[in-house]
Amino acid sequence: MDELSSLELLSLECKFKEHLNFAQAIDRVSPINIQRLTPELIVPAARLLASSMRDNPLHRRVFGGNETQLARLLTTTFARLLRRQFESGLVLGAFDGTTLVGVAAMVPPGQCQLPFQEKLGMLAILAREGLLWRLPNIYRWLRIWAHHDPTTDHWHLGPAAVARERQGEGIGTALMRAICNELDQRQVVGYLETDKQMNVSLYRRGGFEVIAERPILGVTNWFMLRQPRPQCVQDLARFTVRG
Numbered sequence: 001m002d003e004l005s006s007l008e009l010l011s012l013e014c015k016f017k018e019h020l021n022f023a024q025a026i027d028r029v030s031p032i033n034i035q036r037l038t039p040e041l042i043v044p045a046a047r048l049l050a051s052s053m054r055d056n057p058l059h060r061r062v063f064g065g066n067e068t069q070l071a072r073l074l075t076t077t078f079a080r081l082l083r084r085q086f087e088s089g090l091v092l093g094a095f096d097g098t099t100l101v102g103v104a105a106m107v108p109p110g111q112c113q114l115p116f117q118e119k120l121g122m123l124a125i126l127a128r129e130g131l132l133w134r135l136p137n138i139y140r141w142l143r144i145w146a147h148h149d150p151t152t153d154h155w156h157l158g159p160a161a162v163a164r165e166r167q168g169e170g171i172g173t174a175l176m177r178a179i180c181n182e183l184d185q186r187q188v189v190g191y192l193e194t195d196k197q198m199n200v201s202l203y204r205r206g207g208f209e210v211i212a213e214r215p216i217l218g219v220t221n222w223f224m225l226r227q228p229r230p231q232c233v234q235d236l237a238r239f240t241v242r243g
């Protein structure tokens with residue numbers, strides 16, 4: 001075997017081990033089912049996302065620290081966003097029996113930025129909450145996110161969250177794995193932003209890599225990209241996990 005092919009083999013083995021670690025992590029949550037969300041669950045999903053994300057550092061910095069108001073604002077905003085993602089992208093739910101315990105959404109290339117009509121809808125939600133004066137913060141946040149958005153085709157992940165009382169059980173890993181499987185099956189690039197360092201290791205385990213790190217209004221944000229796994233790595237992992 002020449003040097004090049006042994007390097008290729010080493011890289012394949014590393015990728016496979018990452019895949020296996022990921023597979024073993026979700027074994028801890030075997031009763032959890034990951035399914036596409038059905039429309040009647042959009043509002044419960046928005047509530048879950050809002051409750052779990054109301055204390056994310058960037059949300060607090062942009063909208064202020066009133067958690068009750070923030071949960072209400074985020075519920076309405078996420079419900080609107082999920083309806084749109086439901087039509088144009090993929091919204092997955094994690095279920096323990098019939099209970100929704102986690103949500104993750106992503107949209108295809110060209111859908112990352114909200115159309116004008118949707119932006120107006122978001123303005124109306126802000127106005128109802130008396131938060132229009134927060135617009136400069138929102139503008140700064142979204143401008144920096146848009147600036148980092150890859151110019152090449154990608155599926156954009158977010159929002160994603162697990163119910164507060166169920167975090168740390170491996171449900172987020174199961175959702176991430178389902179998302180990564182979808183990306184691999186389509187052989188497309190995935191992209192996301194996060195404002196919590198804790199989340200970076202979770203996404204890294206799914207194959208995302210940090211491509212930029214930047215403060216927004218004093219809160220560090222990580223921008224992460226994931227190349228699809230080659231079909232041969234997926235086949236190898238599937239074969240060995242079963243064996």
Ligand SMILES: CC(C)(COP(=O)(O)OP(=O)(O)OC[C@H]1O[C@@H](n2cnc3c(N)ncnc32)[C@H](O)[C@@H]1OP(=O)(O)O)[C@@H](O)C(=O)NCCC(=O)NCCS
Nearest residue numbers: 052160161162167168169170171172173194198199201202
């Ligand atoms: C981030 C989140 C989806 C992860 O789901 P989870 O079910 O808690 O995660 P798992 O149990 O599968 O995996 C735990 C990993 O997630 C990270 N993590 C992030 N937030 C966590 C939390 N509140 N509790 C436990 N683990 C958390 C841990 O660092 C851990 O990584 P490690 O195994 O490499 O140490 C979930 O914690 C959450 O909803 N957090 C609040 C909302 C949020 O930040 N959403 C993501 C926005 S980008």
